[in-house]
Amino acid sequence: MDGVQLDGVILVVHAQTMRVAIRGLDDAGEFRYQGGQWLSESGDPIEITRYSTADGANSEVPDGLEGAFSAVLIQLFLLAG
Numbered sequence: 001m002d003g004v005q006l007d008g009v010i011l012v013v014h015a016q017t018m019r020v021a022i023r024g025l026d027d028a029g030e031f032r033y034q035g036g037q038w039l040s041e042s043g044d045p046i047e048i049t050r051y052s053t054a055d056g057a058n059s060e061v062p063d064g065l066e067g068a069f070s071a072v073l074i075q076l077f078l079l080a081g
Helices: none
Strands: 003-014 017-024 031-035 035-038 045-053 071-079
Touching: 017 071
Parallel strands: none
Antiparallel strands: 003 017, 003 071, 017 031, 031 035, 035 045, 045 071
């Protein structure tokens, strides 16, 4: 699978969108959850591969938006389109 791994910190989750401060980038990324899939601003699919909660626990991310609400640190995999 082609793509790039990104590490970041979730800034806000609201309804079906999430803003993430991504390591090494000046601007935050915005992702939306649509049709059972997280998408980048340009519409490319992403996978949320891991996240860490405020207490430092690492976890696999469940399907859907639920996992993002408790996450602080997040690891994304942007799939090559």
